[in-house]
Amino acid sequence: MRLAPKQIETFRDDFTYSNSPEAIARFPFPFPEDEYRYSVNIEPHVTPGPAGSAFEFLFDIDEHYLSEMAERGIVLEENPKRCLAMPHMDLACWDLIERAMVSLSEDYPQWFSLSRDGDRWHWQNHLLHIDDEFVFGDSASLPQPPMEYIGRQLQGDLALLDQRDGDLFLDAGIVTCPADWSLAFDAGMSFKEWHGPVPLAHEMGVFERALKYLTAIPVGSPVRRLNWTLTVNARMDTSPETYPEWGHERTGITAENVGEKLHLRVELQVLDRMPRSNALLFSIRTYLISFDDLCTNPDWARRMHRVLKTLPPELIEYKGLSRYHQTAVDWLSRFDPLS
Amino acid sequence: MNDAVASYTVKSRPDYHEVAPDQTAQCHVFITDSAGLAQSEALCQASPVAKKQAWHIGDSDTLPAGYEAIQSGDWQAVLGEQLSGFGIATAFYVSGLEAFLWQVHGVLTKAGFAPSQIHLEPPAGNQRDVFCTHCYHITPDVSTTPARCAGCGRLLLVRDHFSRLHCAYVGVQINAEDPAEVPPTEELS
Amino acid sequence: MSGSYIEVQVEQCRQVAPAIKEFALKALDAPLPAFSPGSHVVVEMRDGQKTYRNPYSLLSDPRDPSAYRIAVRLQEQSRGGSRFMHERIAEGSRLRISPPANLFAPDWRARKHILLAGGVGITPFMSYLPELQRRNADFELHHLFRSSRTGAYDADLRQRLDGRYFAYDSARDKRCPVAELMAAQSPGTHIYICGPQSLIDAVYANAAQIGWPQEHIHVEAFAAPEPGEPFEAVLCKSGKTIQVGAEESLLEALEREHIEVPNLCRGGVCGQCVTGVRDGAIEHRDHFLSEREKSSGQCLMPCVSRAKGPKLELEI
Incomplete structure (x- = not known):
């Protein structure tokens, strides 16, 4: 049985966000080996996965649901352009609404319910006290544009990629907790363009292989991969838009506060074919855990040390870790008997 | 964010190559801003004497022979309207500063032309x-x-x-x- | 085939042209997924020890997932699949199909869509039409067939599409003027072709000649693998040796030996089944690999390509 969402905690200002022991136990630790290396590392997202895990269902709803939805509301209020959908993506947005509402109501019947009579749908989200009737496919029958409407009810960032000419284009999305990329700037880019700033991988042919794989994903066979970086404080919105507000936090890591302030940030990325539009859903579900909490698991602590220690300099720079990388490695070394 | 100018190459940055006239096109259209005028003129003279059209976008009194002027005001709308007279097998050659090249590219693709028909010359400056x-x-x-x-x-x-x-x-x-x-x-x- | 299969039952089958049969498929347990125009499914047919897997376009309305319809042309040179569908499958028969995949979707940015169908190549366009009409898109359907064999849905389409439908029955000596058709189009027009290689070649040759943009030409190119000489495939990693018969593809031979290779189109287009080659001459028959990759001799597409000699050594 899943833990019900907690009361609202914050991802800014006083940072009251915390993980319960159960949330720590189910944290999707991303490193399969001691040395970090680049790979496409995509695997089938077969559901249901292990009971209670982050991989159990298509969309993971956990104890941070209310907090993350409140945070998303703050970001959108400050800057409504953090959500966009080009006109040709309307059908894809409805594909996403169907996929989300059907799976949420089946996977979490205690929190969500859906009843359908042809195109007349009735949706209830008991956690957010939403109770709406609308006509499927008719965007005017929703209280908000379809991408924003469903995006405000799902944890994690969402992008819908239009597939044309064997390529994928970033033509719709709601991105309020990104690891340093801007939907407004990257809008409309091809797969390789929006990955343009990523070092090393292009030369290794990673994106050619990934693109070939992704464009061929059939309906009903989602795949997933994990990505990661480090974040100072439990800040969800580490976007370029708000960088002037949080950039200075990177200079505040000391040997004394690493455990409390530094967080491992893991993205569970799921790619799922949208049936009617042939678009590809790219959902990026973000999990944050403080180093103190992470190191309650000795295996994770040891491995985290080894991964950071062997991380190539290009990636240290790209992930924005330069200012505190050495401090973090030194602090973690106490958990590694080989150091 | 990076502390210094990125030390690796970023793949979203377009590659430009020297442009040669497309021999199969039924019609050739040259579009330039003031910075690209010399480049554009050279290419225009080198291309086959099929149906030709050349536009200079910007405010200039003296234009080379064969170039028509489109004032810089709302030039994108004006250019878009002018394009309706051109057939599907038209080749376009665009010269000028980089942002201008892609603004023209946007007008052309919106009008239904394909990227392979749009030839962008190397930018005429580092701006x-x-x-x-x-x-x-x-x-x-x-x-x-x-x-x-x-x-x-x-x-x-x-x-x-x-x-x-x-x-x-x-x-x-x-x-x-x-x-x-x-x-x-x-x-x- | 990757992913999970869907169990279906044939709800209806009917002759829609002298050589074309249509089958309506209903799911046995879960509802069928919605799909996008131009999608296909791979149908798995079990014939005793033999298993055929053929891709077929979905021709029902994409917004109506209550049943999938496919149409199968009986191939004179059938390697078994189309004959099996025509002779052994009837109402009530059970089959397994893959979930829909799409390698031939419309480009919705097009200002006008020209659909060129040759024979049974009408099938993918059957799922385009309802969506084009719903969106009030500008389109024309050009249907090339020989009424003694193909020409499915001709009367129905004539009625439904009125002035947007153009039929060319070669049995009555009517030919499609491809060159004039292309030259007459305005910017923003896209052409979609599903039909014989000769039709595809004609469109591309004409495009190259008059400077028509190649990105605006979309092709549903996959076709059943052609037979060839039998050969031996040595699987270097697993140490197995398998015999590939004249009538089967290398991919089918691998599947017969329970060696799974990811695949989607089974017709040399999607690139999923690309396999490394250690040694042996290759007869490339795909549309996926570049000329450079083909001449390197280091990989092939086992769904259509074969050995050029008696033996191939593969990196699997």
Whole structure:
């Protein structure tokens, strides 16, 4: 049985966000080996996965649901352009609404319910006290544009990629907790363009292989991969838009506060074919855990040390870790008997 | 965000090659701003004497023979209207500053022409348009990094990450992590 | 085939042209997924020890997932699949199909869509039409067939599409003027072709000649693998040796030996089944690999390509 969402905690200002022991136990630790290396590392997202895990269902709803939805509301209020959908993506947005509402109501019947009579749908989200009737496919029958409407009810960032000419284009999305990329700037880019700033991988042919794989994903066979970086404080919105507000936090890591302030940030990325539009859903579900909490698991602590220690300099720079990388490695070394 | 100008190549930055006239096209159209005029004229003279059209976009009194003027005001709308007379097998040659090249590219693709029909010459200068990720303002004709955003006044690191939709490179505040750091100004490539 | 299969039952089958049969498929347990125009499914047919797997376009309305319809042309040179569908499958028969995949979707940015169908190549366009009409898109359907064999849905389409439908029955000596058709189009027009290689070649040759943009030409090119000489495939990693018969593809031979290779189109287009080659001459028959990759001799597409000699050594 899943833990019900907690009361609202914050991802800014006083940072009251915390993980319960159960949330720590189910944290999707991303490193399969001691040395970090680049790979496409995509695997089938077969559901249901292990009971209670982050991989159990298509969309993971956990104890941070209310907090993350409140945070998303703050970001959108400050800057409504953090959500966009080009006109040709309307059908894809409805594909996403169907996929989300059907799976949420089946996977979490205690929190969500859906009843359908042809195109007349009735949706209830008991956690957010939403109770709406609308006509499927008719965007005017929703209280908000379809991408924003469903995006405000799902944890994690969402992008819908239009597939044309064997390529994928970033033509719709709601991105309020990104690891340093801007939907407004990257809008409309091809797969390789929006990955343009990523070092090393292009030369290794990673994106050619990934693109070939992704464009061929059939309906009903989602795949997933994990990505990661480090974040100072439990800040969800580490976007370029708000960088002037949080950039200075990177200079505040000391040997004394690493455990409390530094967080491992893991993205569970799921790619799922949208049936009617042939678009590809790219959902990026973000999990944050403080180093103190992470190191309650000795295996994770040891491995985290080894991964950071062997991380190539290009990636240290790209992930924005330069200012505190050495401090973090030194602090973690106490958990590694080989150091 | 990076502390220095990215040391690796960014793949969203377009590659440009020398342009040769497309021998199969039924019609050739040359479009240039003032910076690209010499390039455009040379190419125009080298191309086969099929059906030709040449436009200069901008405010100029003296134009080479064969070039028609489109005033810089709302030139994108004017150009779009002019295009309706051209057939599907038309080749376009665009010369000028980089942002201009992609603005024309946008007008042409919106009119239904395919990227393979649109030949962009290497940019006629190092000036870039820069999209500020903080206020979304686009500052034109930037030739150094860091550069001041004309919208919010922040000092922006200009990166090589390019958007064809915005016809601009991305700019991110350079000293957000430590305001004491003001790196030396460098000329853009 | 990757992913999970869907169990279906044939709800209806009917002759829609002298050589074309249509089958309506209903799911046995879960509802069928919605799909996008131009999608296909791979149908798995079990014939005793033999298993055929053929891709067929979905021709029902994409917004109506109550049943999938496919149409199968009986191939004179059938390697078994189309004959099996025609002779052994009837109402009530059970089959397994893959979930829909799409390698031939419309480009919705097009200002006008020209659909060129040759024979049974009408099938993918059957799922385009309802969506084009719903969106009030500008389009024309050009249907090339020989009424003694093909020409499915001709009367129905004539009625439904009125002035947007153009039929060319070669049995009555009517030919499609491809060159004039292309030259007459305005910017923003896209052409979609599903039909014989000769039709595809004609469109591309004409495009190259008059400077028509190649990106605006979309092709549903996959076709059943052609037979060839039998050969031996040595699987270097697993140490197995398998015999590939004249009538089967290398991919089918591998599947017969329970060696799974990811695949989607089974017709040399999607690139999923690309396999490394250690040694042996290759007869490339795909549309996926570049000329450079083909001449390197280091990989092939086992769904259509074969050995050029008696033996191939593969990196699997």
